[in-house]
Amino acid sequence: MNILSIQSHVAYGHVGNASAVFPMQRLGHEVWPINTVQFSNHTGYGAWRGPVFPADAIRDVLTGVEERGVLPGCDGALSGYMGDAAIGDAILDAVARVKAANARALYCCDPVIGDVGRGVFVRPGIPEFMRDRAIPAADVATPNQFELEFLTGRTIRDLEGAKAAAQALRSAGPAAVLVTSLQTSETPEGAIELLAVDGEGAFRLRTPLLPISVNGAGDAIAALFFVHLLTTRSAAEALARAGSSIYGVLKATADAGSRELLTVAAQEEFVRPSTMFAPVAV
Numbered sequence: 001m002n003i004l005s006i007q008s009h010v011a012y013g014h015v016g017n018a019s020a021v022f023p024m025q026r027l028g029h030e031v032w033p034i035n036t037v038q039f040s041n042h043t044g045y046g047a048w049r050g051p052v053f054p055a056d057a058i059r060d061v062l063t064g065v066e067e068r069g070v071l072p073g074c075d076g077a078l079s080g081y082m083g084d085a086a087i088g089d090a091i092l093d094a095v096a097r098v099k100a101a102n103a104r105a106l107y108c109c110d111p112v113i114g115d116v117g118r119g120v121f122v123r124p125g126i127p128e129f130m131r132d133r134a135i136p137a138a139d140v141a142t143p144n145q146f147e148l149e150f151l152t153g154r155t156i157r158d159l160e161g162a163k164a165a166a167q168a169l170r171s172a173g174p175a176a177v178l179v180t181s182l183q184t185s186e187t188p189e190g191a192i193e194l195l196a197v198d199g200e201g202a203f204r205l206r207t208p209l210l211p212i213s214v215n216g217a218g219d220a221i222a223a224l225f226f227v228h229l230l231t232t233r234s235a236a237e238a239l240a241r242a243g244s245s246i247y248g249v250l251k252a253t254a255d256a257g258s259r260e261l262l263t264v265a266a267q268e269e270f271v272r273p274s275t276m277f278a279p280v281a282v
């Protein structure tokens, strides 16, 4: 498959396209990355350098790809960390151009806004853009629990609440929703959950909670879930593969004591996860 991936890029470490592109390539897919920023490192370090690209730069690169005549072969567009709200229009314009060229192409929006620990970590206007413009245009969305709560205006306390919020998001646009880093009153101590909901039902995947906090896992799991969904057309299957792969990479990362994901060193996890976790219909 051919995947257009519009998100951040960092020189050092693995977030945004620097986390998402390689796993898709390792699974055999062609990726057409367009970078929304080029930073030295992710913003979780508190300091970083490098530019946020203007919307026109993103449009221009997409126009160049379009001029190669290849957009009819694009199977999916993936967007993530934006840098600035002005980039939003360029992303939705790119999605529209991909869909005009290939009516079967899907758009996966990873609505990067923030997380439970850090709160909102993107520029003003981006959360509202995600809620009001990107989500309605998306076929697939991959919010973490914090983002799902913001996007739906609901507080998630238990699994039923998480399912209801995911359904509310589905009625706003995306047919398939993957909720990451789910921890409700029903999540056992020492565990973390993923919840995938599509027209077939709701599925939960539970893994051990590792004693680490790294950035970029969300970007990688969104990419993995999207390409597995495109190839298998099953949210439950995509959930099992993507969740098991991320767990394997994070386990290796924790074992190595690394602050950055072991995207390269643990690459076998993308193809053959050391542990396959089974999804449960809920």
Ligand SMILES: Nc1ncnc2c1ncn2[C@@H]1O[C@H](COP(=O)(O)OP(=O)(O)O)[C@@H](O)[C@H]1O
Pocket (backbone or CB within 6 Å): 114, 115, 144, 179, 180, 181, 182, 192, 193, 194, 207, 208, 209, 210, 211, 212, 213, 214, 215, 216, 217, 218, 219, 221, 243, 246, 247, 250
């Ligand atoms: N400490 C952890 N232990 C186990 N799995 C984790 C841990 N942190 C992240 N993950 C896995 O990676 C997924 C995506 O990470 P997450 O932090 O939710 O993304 P985001 O960065 O978008 O918030 C989680 O749903 C979970 O499956």
Ligand SMILES: Cc1ncc(COP(=O)(O)O)c(C=O)c1O
Pocket (backbone or CB within 6 Å): 008, 009, 010, 015, 016, 039, 041, 042, 043, 044, 081, 112, 121, 214, 215, 216, 217, 218, 219, 220
């Ligand atoms: C440049 C950049 N891209 C993407 C992300 C998203 O990372 P995550 O996958 O942890 O949500 C971050 C988070 O700090 C970031 O700084």
Ligand SMILES: [Mg+2]
Pocket (backbone or CB within 6 Å): 110, 111, 112, 113, 144, 218, 219
């Ligand atoms: Mg994220």
